[in-house]
Amino acid sequence: MEKFKFLRGDKTIWAMIALLAIASFLPVYSASTNLVYTVSEGKASTLGFLVKHLAHISIGLLIVFIAHKFHYERYKKFSLLGMPLVILLLAYTLSQGKVIGGANASRWIEIPFIGFSFQTSTFASTILMVYVARTLAKMHNTSYTFQESLLKLWFPVGAVLIFILPSNFSTAALIFVMVCMLVYVGQYPLKYLGYIFGLALIGISLFVLLYMAFPTNKYFSRVSTWKARVERFSTDKPDEDDYQIEKAKIAIASGKIQGLxxxxxxxxxxxxxxxxxxxxxxxxxxxxxxxxYALVFIYMILFFRFLVRSNKAPTLFGKLLIVGLGFPIIFQAFINMGVAVELLPVTGQPLPLISSGGTSIWMTCLSLGIILSVTKKEDEIAADLLEEKQREEALQRLVEREVTIMNEEGVDVNQQKMEEMKYSIREELSKDEGDSLYNGQNPMNSVKNKE
Structure with a gap:
């Protein structure tokens, strides 16, 4: 375990992340044969899709590592700054008006120059959960009215859901349910939560009425799809089963105990x-x-660790972060499995860390990285702070030594010049392998040579 000491936080969660990432390769590689002919029309290869998935997983693991290095309290500020950006991205995504098969499909935005698609609703759900956790922790042990909580808490939630709902009802519903669960854990008054359910029911009713008034409008075109899926799910007639569900049930029945x-x-x-x-x-x-069942077992272990770690969290904000970011991952996994075995209607939710797709993997990894940041023990947090302090002290000593030499040579060095030297050294250290401040090398030499 000594070689993994740079991985802070709950080691069981780290192990489950690694297991899911490794387990995803063979199924994605096998299933990509279908994508070769249906998506790329034979122009790509299964190896290409495998390499793409490897890139997504690698970037995702890097996101986990970077996210878990920050102290979780810093994410309060990130969520506050991220919410306006999220709402703007969702509004822009919806305004594209992309239509596939007559239905609203405005879920992705194309990043210019690199041809990469990004699903904004997945990013929005992660930022929103952190924001809700921050707001609940701030309102805890303070008296507030329903109107005040409506403005601080529910107005941003409503703004996000309004922009997601027209194109992706399942994601909007999942986010709303998870937010309600989170505010319940955060001891939000049940009476106020009842008011929110009433407002949500009114909002959905209004949306359906607008669909009935403007059935051809692109913003309401998905309602007919939702209706058809519920009808197909609720009927017992075999000839009305959805094509996807039929093929999924055949696949599951063919696997039997040991699989093909x-x-x-x-x-x-x-x-x-x-x-x-x-x-x-x-x-x-x-x-x-x-x-x-092995896959279900892995997700259940994750769920159990989330429960344990949320109870051990040092602050209310930390507890709410684990619940708000961890539980949706588990719920999404079981929704995906439930759809495959026809326990639920088709929703389009991917299997976390298993399904192909960059945005889903990266946002799941971001959530897990934040959770791992909360699960770090006090000694691990202290070790991170000590390491940062030692680096800063070593950097300060290096700069002071160089300043002394430059003053002896008759060069005037002011405070601004010292800060510029620190910035240059940090830049050079980010390019070096190892830690030049500790292994005896002098990164100032590279800075001087560059100048």
């Missing part, structure tokens, strides 16, 4: 979204009930 074996899935060639929304069906087909 890695890469031997048949339904991946017929099942749409086999590498993302319905990847659980492919996993069961290839690895059987053993593989399916």
């Amino acid at each position: 074996g890695p890469g031997k899935s048949v339904q991946k060639n017929f099942l749409p979204q086999s590498s993302s929304d319905f990847i659980f069906a492919i996993i069961v087909e290839e690895y059987g009930m053993i593989g399916g």
